[in-house]
Amino acid sequence: MEQARYQEIAIDIAHAIMMGEYREGVKIHGRSTLAGRYNVSPETIRRAIAILQNVGVVMVNQGVGITVTSKAMAEKFVKSFNQKGEIQVFLEDLKSLMDIRRENDLKIESHLNKLQGYADRIMSRWLDVGEIVIGRTSPAIGKTLKELKVRERTGTTIVAVVRDGFEQFSPEAGFILREQDVLLAAGSPEGQEMLQQLIL
Structure with missing residues (x-):
C-alpha cells in the first residue's frame, strides 16, 4: 500500500x-x-x-x-492513518510467516486476506482522490451533478471541479458540467471506475 x-x-x-x-x-x-x-x-x-x-x-x-x-477532525484523520500503519506492519509479519509455513497455516492466510480487505477499504475511504477529464463526447456535458446522480450511482464524492485553471471546491448539485472540466472525485477505486464509465 x-x-x-x-x-x-x-x-x-x-x-x-x-x-x-x-x-x-x-x-x-x-x-x-x-x-x-x-x-x-x-x-x-x-x-x-x-x-x-x-x-x-x-x-x-x-x-x-x-x-x-x-x-478534532485533523486528530481523527491522523489517528486513522496511524492505525492503518499498524495494520500494514501486521500484514507484513503475517506474509513472512506464510513464506515459512504456507502449507500448514491456512488459517493465517484466511486471516490475512480479510485483514487486507479491511485495510484497503479504510485507505480508499480516507485517501483515494482521482481525476477525470470531461471529453468533447461526454454525455455529462450540459448536465448538473444532481442530474447525473454521481453519489447515488457510484458512491464517490465530487470534492472539486477545475475549470480553466480555477478550482471550484464542493460544487453545488446544480453545477453544470462543461467540456474539459476536471473532476476531483473521492471514493473507492471501484466507485471511481464507475464514475469514469458514467462520465466518459
Whole structure:
C-alpha cells in the first residue's frame, strides 16, 4: 500500500493542525506557498487539500483561501492513518510467516486476506482522490451533478471541479458540467471506475 506524495502532505498538514501550528479559523498558506514548502507542484497540493476538505479538516473558498475548520477532525484523520500503519506492519509479519509455513497455516492466510480487505477499504475511504477529464463526447456535458446522480450511482464524492485553471471546491448539485472540466472525485477505486464509465 505505497503512499502517494499528496497523501503524505495531507497527513503532514493535518498533524500540524493537531499540534497547533495552524488553529481553527486561521487561513493556511496559499497553494503556491505550500507547493514551495513541500517542493511539489500546485497540482499535488490541490489533491492534498481536497482530501482534507473531504474529511472536514479544512474549508476552501474562492477569494478567501484555505481555512482550518476542525482540529478534532485533523486528530481523527491522523489517528486513522496511524492505525492503518499498524495494520500494514501486521500484514507484513503475517506474509513472512506464510513464506515459512504456507502449507500448514491456512488459517493465517484466511486471516490475512480479510485483514487486507479491511485495510484497503479504510485507505480508499480516507485517501483515494482521482481525476477525470470531461471529453468533447461526454454525455455529462450540459448536465448538473444532481442530474447525473454521481453519489447515488457510484458512491464517490465530487470534492472539486477545475475549470480553466480555477478550482471550484464542493460544487453545488446544480453545477453544470462543461467540456474539459476536471473532476476531483473521492471514493473507492471501484466507485471511481464507475464514475469514469458514467462520465466518459
